[in-house]
Amino acid sequence: MNNIIAICLVLLTAGMSAGQDRSGSEDIRNRFAGAWRLASLERPDATGNVHRVDCRGLFVFTGDGHASVQVMELKPQTVPAAGPQQYSAGGYEASWGTYKIDESAHTFTFHIEGALVRSLIGKNLPRTYEFSANQLIVKSTRSDERWRVVWERY
Numbered sequence: 001m002n003n004i005i006a007i008c009l010v011l012l013t014a015g016m017s018a019g020q021d022r023s024g025s026e027d028i029r030n031r032f033a034g035a036w037r038l039a040s041l042e043r044p045d046a047t048g049n050v051h052r053v054d055c056r057g058l059f060v061f062t063g064d065g066h067a068s069v070q071v072m073e074l075k076p077q078t079v080p081a082a083g084p085q086q087y088s089a090g091g092y093e094a095s096w097g098t099y100k101i102d103e104s105a106h107t108f109t110f111h112i113e114g115a116l117v118r119s120l121i122g123k124n125l126p127r128t129y130e131f132s133a134n135q136l137i138v139k140s141t142r143s144d145e146r147w148r149v150v151w152e153r154y
Contacts, residue, residue, distance in 0.1 A: 036151035043147035
């Protein structure tokens, strides 16, 4: 009888621990999940000066790890944006794929499965994130990319 009680306690404790771990992952994923409206986008120009881009956009995260982003510049530049990676074509950015969150590092990695800019397909794009009230602030983890995007929950 004591063995049965001990086994039940071990299983109950293991189940609670697994549930708590899962809950932590679910909590952060729930914070991402949903539709986000582009509030602001800042990026450097050809001279390196950071400025605000006049654009609109939508970032959607699903609870099961999928994501899609679209950004449209209202007045597209005639010269591509300065930086090591091209994300848009003709002032429009569109990509979709999966994402994984590293809560301890405050990063998520966006794995691109499809994109308007085909050189992005198959790439992993690590991003830092920060939540502030109803905003999600996203930046590149690359030191040579100095853009910053603020998304607001719909």
